[in-house]
Amino acid sequence: METIGFLMEGFAVALTPYNLMFALFGAFVGTLIGCLPGLGPANGVAILIPLAFTLGLPPETAMILLTSVYAGAMYGGRISSILLNIPGDEPAMMTCLDGYPMAQKGRAADALAISAIASFAGSLIGTIGLIMLAPVLARFALTFGPAEYFALFLLAFATLGGITGKNPMKTVIAATLGIMISTVGIDISTGTQRYTGGVLELYEGIDFILAIVGLFAISELLFFVESRMGKGRSKVEVGKLTLSFKEVVTTIPTQLRGGLLGFVAGVLPGAGASLGSFISYTLEKSVLGKKGRFGEGDIRGVVAPEAGNNGAASGALVPMLTLGVPGSGTTAVLLAMLISLNITPGPLMFTQNADIVWGVIAALLIGNVLLLVLNIPMIGVFVRLLSVPPMYLLPIVTMVAFVGIYSISHSTFDLYFMIVFGVGGFILRKLEIPMVPIILGLLLGPEMEKNLGHALILSDGDWSTLWSSPLAIGLWLVAGLGLVLPTLFGPILRRRMRTAIKEGPVSD
Amino acid sequence: MTGMGDRILGLFLLVLAVAYGWVAQQWPEPFGGTEGVGPETFPTMLAVVLVVGSLYLMIKPDADAQWPVGKSALELLISIVVLVVYALLLEPLGFIISTTLAVGALSWRMGAPVTNSFVTGLISAVVVFGLFNYGLSLSLPNGLLGGF
Numbered sequence: 001m002e003t004i005g006f007l008m009e010g011f012a013v014a015l016t017p018y019n020l021m022f023a024l025f026g027a028f029v030g031t032l033i034g035c036l037p038g039l040g041p042a043n044g045v046a047i048l049i050p051l052a053f054t055l056g057l058p059p060e061t062a063m064i065l066l067t068s069v070y071a072g073a074m075y076g077g078r079i080s081s082i083l084l085n086i087p088g089d090e091p092a093m094m095t096c097l098d099g100y101p102m103a104q105k106g107r108a109a110d111a112l113a114i115s116a117i118a119s120f121a122g123s124l125i126g127t128i129g130l131i132m133l134a135p136v137l138a139r140f141a142l143t144f145g146p147a148e149y150f151a152l153f154l155l156a157f158a159t160l161g162g163i164t165g166k167n168p169m170k171t172v173i174a175a176t177l178g179i180m181i182s183t184v185g186i187d188i189s190t191g192t193q194r195y196t197g198g199v200l201e202l203y204e205g206i207d208f209i210l211a212i213v214g215l216f217a218i219s220e221l222l223f224f225v226e227s228r229m230g231k232g233r234s235k236v237e238v239g240k241l242t243l244s245f246k247e248v249v250t251t252i253p254t255q256l257r258g259g260l261l262g263f264v265a266g267v268l269p270g271a272g273a274s275l276g277s278f279i280s281y282t283l284e285k286s287v288l289g290k291k292g293r294f295g296e297g298d299i300r301g302v303v304a305p306e307a308g309n310n311g312a313a314s315g316a317l318v319p320m321l322t323l324g325v326p327g328s329g330t331t332a333v334l335l336a337m338l339i340s341l342n343i344t345p346g347p348l349m350f351t352q353n354a355d356i357v358w359g360v361i362a363a364l365l366i367g368n369v370l371l372l373v374l375n376i377p378m379i380g381v382f383v384r385l386l387s388v389p390p391m392y393l394l395p396i397v398t399m400v401a402f403v404g405i406y407s408i409s410h411s412t413f414d415l416y417f418m419i420v421f422g423v424g425g426f427i428l429r430k431l432e433i434p435m436v437p438i439i440l441g442l443l444l445g446p447e448m449e450k451n452l453g454h455a456l457i458l459s460d461g462d463w464s465t466l467w468s469s470p471l472a473i474g475l476w477l478v479a480g481l482g483l484v485l486p487t488l489f490g491p492i493l494r495r496r497m498r499t500a501i502k503e504g505p506v507s508d
Numbered sequence: 509m510t511g512m513g514d515r516i517l518g519l520f521l522l523v524l525a526v527a528y529g530w531v532a533q534q535w536p537e538p539f540g541g542t543e544g545v546g547p548e549t550f551p552t553m554l555a556v557v558l559v560v561g562s563l564y565l566m567i568k569p570d571a572d573a574q575w576p577v578g579k580s581a582l583e584l585l586i587s588i589v590v591l592v593v594y595a596l597l598l599e600p601l602g603f604i605i606s607t608t609l610a611v612g613a614l615s616w617r618m619g620a621p622v623t624n625s626f627v628t629g630l631i632s633a634v635v636v637f638g639l640f641n642y643g644l645s646l647s648l649p650n651g652l653l654g655g656f
Binding site for chain 2: 394403422
């Protein structure tokens with residue numbers, strides 16, 4: 001009951017015309033980001049952070065804007081999956097399997113409409129799950145001491161590669177590099193200058209926003225330059241909507257199953273939206289068995305993965321909001337926004353910044369309604385924008401990134417730094433060092449060191465305090481499993497996902 | 509030999525880790541001593557983890573990636589130079605001129621026709637400049653177009 005009261009207050013925050021306007025804007029831009037080539041959700045949100053920051057938006061408005069973008073990006077990913085058989089982002093991969101065959105049969109409009117409905121259902125289920133689970137988890141997290149937090153951060157890094165990750169050691173290296181970058185600057189507890197080399201600009205440390213924008217946006221531009229995929233895609237005809245109400249009703253069980261599974265996958269460390277949509281698709285296939293015509297344009301084959309990945313997207317917000325530990329790239333970028341707004345993420349946020357947390361949750365609900373309304377009539381606009389070639393788009397995006405970073409500090413020093421991060425990111429991505437752990441390291445490094453310090457001060461320098469409580473031991477164990485399991489099951493799961501995609505009719 | 513990329517990265521990271529760890533040992537003890545954790549404790553731990561990781565990379569490298577050669581590499585280099593020059597000229601030339609040049613050059617090198625590229629550059633520059641300076645009252649550098 002208490003929760004409903006908070007939620008109502010959240011709606012009061014989110015429904016002010018000012019915030020509603022930003023939610024609408026965010027939903028629109030998010031869908032664009034999701035469907036445009038070369039602009040992943042994490043990348044898109046990252047570029048918007050400096051802008052939200054320099055606009056001087058109040059914290060709740062900034063968070064509402066970025067959460068709407070996040071929700072919108074999950075909707076947008078499906079558009080190019082269905083029309084072009086090219087997933088707009090990774091979680092939208094499974095939508096290709098039945099979405100593209102549907103489009104080939106001339107039912108593109110239906111596929112787009114039903115997937116918008118499924119996205120809405122998945123998101124709604126996920127958000128309801130978030131509303132129920134988050135306060136409970138936050139209350140539980142209040143019992144965490146510094147030692148438990150230290151172990152929790154380790155767990156976050158260990159599971160970040162995900163169960164399908166390739167080489168866990170590369171995740172470890174990436175995370176370590178990120179934390180190392182975060183140690184540059186004056187040490188908060190002792191005042192010692194660390195790794196500054198006497199450069200004045202480095203005294204306050206390296207701004208993680210410019211690192212994030214460099215690692216994502218600039219390296220993405222370089223990837224496109226290298227692969228010369230600048231030409232873009234041909235225009236696609238969508239056709240008329242023939243979806244009947246009865247057909248929508250028959251997919252309701254699929255939507256519920258998909259959304260629920262997706263939510264669970266989103267909350268769990270190491271799973272994420274890609275696995276969420278994969279699990280919901282395979283489950284749907286085995287539940288319906290021969291009754292379905294999966295892979296040939298079955299409408300439920302579009303509904304299941306879309307409900308799954310949107311459920312997972314809301315689920316992924318649970319650990320980010322309650323523990324301050326994001327489980328995916330995009331939620332890591334949202335965490336960056338929170339930190340730069342001077343809000344300490346974690347369980348205390350639910351009491352100290354209740355208006356922001358509940359405002360964001362309410363915005364997620366409102367954003368979804370807006371997205372559904374936007375996505376059905378305006379689909380033509382998004383489809384037209386899909387054919388904007390990256391050779392015009394990416395330079396403009398890069399320019400916007402420059403403007404954003406420049407407008408934070410009005411110093412070109414930051415711009416050079418961003419380029420360095422971009423080039424470094426490009427080389428590391430070539431070597432298959434993942435970017436997300438670097439960013440998480442940058443964000444969580446200072447917190448991790450602080451908690452280590454507190455734990456050791458409380459125990460008079462006894463290191464065994466780090467694994468003395470049952471909870472801490474449990475976290476260490478899960479962290480260990482997070483590193484070991486991918487090497488055992490990763491290859492199997494990856495092969496299954498690949499064969500599932502190969503089974504589907506592949507274009508060209 | 510396969511896995512050269514990972515081996516070179518491993519070697520680089522090893523040097524980085526050792527240097528990072530060594531620098532941490534040179535800091536003077538903070539005033540009043542430390543209780544358990546000094547400024548060097550956490551960096552030392554990180555250095556150890558990175559040493560282990562870099563050794564692993566050198567012993568068990570993954571297969572090599574396709575590195576850009578010839579024309580692709582040149583195009584990459586050109587793009588990076590364009591970005592650096594953009595940052596360099598942003599203040600002296602002003603936002604509109606430098607952005608037109610930078611966006612234009614990037615689109616042109618990515619395969620767009622020359623006129624289209626620079627027209628895109630000019631339009632996007634003017635729109636963003638107008639939006640920021642008049643809509644959001646955040647000042648971007650005027651540069652040569654001082655009275656604009």
